[in-house]
Amino acid sequence: MQNFLSRVKTALTGAADTPLVFLGNFEVEDQWADGEAGLPRTAFRSSAAVVNRMDEFAMLLAGADDLVVLKAAPDEAYLAHLGELGVALPRLLTVARNNPEQTVTKDALADPALLTTLGELAGRGAMLSPHGTSVLEEELAERSGLPLATPSAAVCKAVNSKIYSRRVADETGLRQAAGWTADTLDELESAVEEARSLLVFGRRVVVKDAFGVSGKGIAVIENEQRLDRLHTMIQRQAAKSGDNRVSLLIEEWVDKVADLNYQFTVARDGSVHFDFVKEAITEGGVHKGHRIPARLDQRQTGEVEKAARVLGERLAEDGFHGVVGVDAMVDPDGQLYPVIEINARNNMSTYQVRMQETFVAEGQIVLARQYPLRLTGRLPYERLRRVLDGLLLSGPGGSGLLVNNFATVNAGASEERDRSFDGRLYGLLLAEDQDRLTALDAEIAGRLAAETEGSVR
Amino acid sequence: MSETQVIDPQKIITVISAALADVLKRDPDSITETTRLFDDLGLDSTSVLELLMRLEDEIGVEFDTDTLEQRHFESVATLADYVAEQA
Numbered sequence: 001m002q003n004f005l006s007r008v009k010t011a012l013t014g015a016a017d018t019p020l021v022f023l024g025n026f027e028v029e030d031q032w033a034d035g036e037a038g039l040p041r042t043a044f045r046s047s048a049a050v051v052n053r054m055d056e057f058a059m060l061l062a063g064a065d066d067l068v069v070l071k072a073a074p075d076e077a078y079l080a081h082l083g084e085l086g087v088a089l090p091r092l093l094t095v096a097r098n099n100p101e102q103t104v105t106k107d108a109l110a111d112p113a114l115l116t117t118l119g120e121l122a123g124r125g126a127m128l129s130p131h132g133t134s135v136l137e138e139e140l141a142e143r144s145g146l147p148l149a150t151p152s153a154a155v156c157k158a159v160n161s162k163i164y165s166r167r168v169a170d171e172t173g174l175r176q177a178a179g180w181t182a183d184t185l186d187e188l189e190s191a192v193e194e195a196r197s198l199l200v201f202g203r204r205v206v207v208k209d210a211f212g213v214s215g216k217g218i219a220v221i222e223n224e225q226r227l228d229r230l231h232t233m234i235q236r237q238a239a240k241s242g243d244n245r246v247s248l249l250i251e252e253w254v255d256k257v258a259d260l261n262y263q264f265t266v267a268r269d270g271s272v273h274f275d276f277v278k279e280a281i282t283e284g285g286v287h288k289g290h291r292i293p294a295r296l297d298q299r300q301t302g303e304v305e306k307a308a309r310v311l312g313e314r315l316a317e318d319g320f321h322g323v324v325g326v327d328a329m330v331d332p333d334g335q336l337y338p339v340i341e342i343n344a345r346n347n348m349s350t351y352q353v354r355m356q357e358t359f360v361a362e363g364q365i366v367l368a369r370q371y372p373l374r375l376t377g378r379l380p381y382e383r384l385r386r387v388l389d390g391l392l393l394s395g396p397g398g399s400g401l402l403v404n405n406f407a408t409v410n411a412g413a414s415e416e417r418d419r420s421f422d423g424r425l426y427g428l429l430l431a432e433d434q435d436r437l438t439a440l441d442a443e444i445a446g447r448l449a450a451e452t453e454g455s456v457r
Numbered sequence: 458m459s460e461t462q463v464i465d466p467q468k469i470i471t472v473i474s475a476a477l478a479d480v481l482k483r484d485p486d487s488i489t490e491t492t493r494l495f496d497d498l499g500l501d502s503t504s505v506l507e508l509l510m511r512l513e514d515e516i517g518v519e520f521d522t523d524t525l526e527q528r529h530f531e532s533v534a535t536l537a538d539y540v541a542e543q544a
Contacts, residue, residue: 040520
């Protein structure tokens, strides 16, 4: 059977052996949202440095014949450990200057030597494969001469709008919460009136930015006063900019018992391949990890696969090809809502597949986990390895943690002494059963907490 | 701002603390003037918006989100100063 990477390459480029240059430009949504009026936004992000270093995930998606552009060279001890585990690593290209506040794409655009290198790779048949494609990745492709393996930024942006997701679900008859979309202030006014009728009956609604990152760019509204307040804030913002266009939607809040994320691949020829469904673990709206396999019954699994086919065919008609992740959920009655939003880009899960193929044995379960850390100084991989001695994965079929991004641990490190910073340790936790998995998870969190003297949640 | 009003600084602190406790589901007694919003309370972009909506409702100010900077959210006291400037 063809492995995931070969299948993605075939879907993206038409050939299983095309060398790809991966670019982990996470939170590409910020770029898609540029110029779109939505919920009132504050001009800061608390964790940009950490998010931008999520670029290192691409290293474990790429194969030995591929390349990855990174903001900074990975920790040598981390690379050495991956080598010991038998992971064939891609060739790594590092930008000349890592600006922590910028995505890897922006750093790459500011590096003339790297642009030249990328251009040379084009001559050897390589193609650029970003996490998601915005005008910046398009600019990188144009300036370097390395062609994009994805569709244009315009197509990618259009199909990643939550307004598009709602429209497609309506047109294809896929179940979704009651809701209304707004491209203009007039449409927003109508949507607010519709939402009001739900609030009167004690229901809640959620107002969403069309281009918000999952779990961000949303406001949950419980009463009319708050709805009117938000509406006024949006109108005020529009009056100031003199633009009556908005990109918003309002939906009824549906309680859920499980968040799901499924992935499929749409090939250039329009064929659709269902990849997998995972159960997402979120805490307060923030993605904390995935459980594999998802706890779904046969009927639900069938519905997910059907939705993937329907959405994939529609995306192909609209000019998209590539990896697609869809957020879905199960309500307390066991009803599946198969399309909450379409993310026509790589997803967290995408970056785990190659490692799953390499290390997970039949019957094992996997928890893709994120451990938040509060650090007072850089934590080198070598020390982490000692701290987690006996708990790290030692090879295929074993149980333990495989770190799948280490850059995010120290991304927030400051030059100022004694200033603490937040980091994240991402890993795949493998075990033969749920009990062992839970025990391992607790032991890892405990040891990390003891080491960092902070609270590892 | 449609009208100028003077609000007691202590009242602003009290309203901000109560709003934060409510939005972030914390014990109101655990929040003081020096409590840091990101570091101690884990404020994020979604909760910032909810907080601003509440403060507009309860204090009668109108925020211009373009002028809000990270430093205004350092602590309860810095946010209170900003709110007082806007009122």
